[in-house]
Amino acid sequence: MKARVLIRPKEGILDPQGKAVERALPALGFEGIDNVRVGRLVELEADDPAHLESLCEKLLANPLIEDFEIEEIEA
């Protein structure tokens, strides 16, 4: 199956990339955009989706500071 992993900074954890985007917005003429959070997107093909949770914990995300979410995008 094809899967998508969404990795985000945990609530309350500082997100410097998101802040950098927010600070850049006015100079580029964008208004009304808030709460920008920047994370990672991993897409992969897995024979056995049962291992994906463990893969995220061990390799893809840092569970101390990041949350992750696994979505199946194709069987």
Added chain:
Amino acid sequence: MKARVLIRPKEGILDPQGKAVERALPALGFEGIDNVRVGRLVELEADDPAHLESLCEKLLANPLIEDFEIEEIEA
């Protein structure tokens, strides 16, 4: 509205992060995982979603080497 932007390396563009993940898998005991592509996830709140496309082109993604997709996640 709340929106999610998925940013991926374009098809055919080398993805060194994805390759690094693929190479790390066997040592961690994972098998049957292929075609790993690593991109970025941006979540934000926008008053006017009409500007998001332009925001992605100008600031969030590099259109030369990345594709992006905008998803509305909450009105």
